[in-house]
Amino acid sequence: MPKLRVHNFAVSLDGFAAGPDQGPDAPLGLGGGRLHDWVFRTRYGRTMIGEPGGDAGPDDDILAAGDHNIGATIMGRNMFGPVRGDWPDDSWTGWWGDTPPYHHDTFVMTHYARPALPMKGGTTFHFVCDTPEAVLARAYEAAQGQDVRLGGGAATIRQFLAAGLIDDLHLAIVPTLLGSGERLFDNLGSLPGYRVTDMLSTKSVTHVWLTKH
Template identity: 50%
Template sequence: MSRARVHNFSISLDGFGTGDGLSLEAPFGHAAHRLHTWMTATRFWADMTGGDGGTTGVDGSFAEQHGPGIGAEVMGAGKFGPPGWQDDPEWRGWWGDDPPFHTPTYVLTHRPRPSLEMAGGTTFHFLDAPPAEALAVAQEAAGGQDVRIGGGPTMVRDFLAAGLVDHLHLVQVPILLGRGVRLWDGLEGLEAQYDVEVVASPSGVTHLTFTR
């Protein structure tokens, strides 16, 4: 059966999945890229972006689980673009002509637009739908493979609250943001629904895996 999976989702020590003040120039607000330096240092990231080198080890092993077995993705409007992207008919996402998804990708927005076919097998579809309905659409498109729940934190929280996430991989980064969008709000007792595994990395981050 097709599962819903979250991978490589970084949060601060105080639970924020993104900072305050998101914009075109600051996709993660005042957090900048501090939540993701663990991943950008890996060979996985170098391979995905066409670079060289990169580390392996614990962080690389977790990062590489992002892709295998995924047949579709669902993401929130805030992952696809900065605030106000819906007003720009030319906006095509952050990732250039060949986004790194290579599957049907469903963007949840209250202002849908026609589907956008990109290079490399990615097609963005824009849905105004609640989590369960969006997941059902993505699972059908995934052809028996799993669906990746791609963020941001508001959307991941909504899918968790609806009981739709089967596998959740979080990366706790040792920084304090103080403001932004928190993942955990309203999810008290969530851990009771999952087996939880904790793995510390030499980079200083902690990988937390929640498996239903």
């Protein structure tokens, strides 16, 4: 049965998934880029930005596993871009240039509708104004039997966790302190319905897997 999965979602030691003041020059807020330094030390991470090199090993394997058997993606509007409120126009097309890395239907949760946005490489962004349950149903249909990946940001993941919709959640806990920004686990209590099923520490990051039970 298809699952909703979160992979390689990076958080700081003090629990922040992004720094403050997100903007065009700071997609993850001030200091938030440090959360992904470990990604671009791996072979798979270097490949994603079209550069050679990178390290093999557990971090590389875990990063690559996040794209296995994924047929659709869901993300929040903040992950798509820094524009807030009603869309002034359709000029913002994401952080990723003309060829986003998804290559399938990608559902952007927003309060403001806009037309679907086909991109090079097979990605089509759909801007959806609906509940997590309804968006997930659309994503499962688009995935055609494969799993759906929930990309973030933190507020979007909290919505799906609170609704008990996430099957597998993989966190990458990065040894850095952001001090402020957006926390992942605010207002979720002890996260009933989920348990830690595995952990692995490398030189760069500590990987933690949570599973719905």
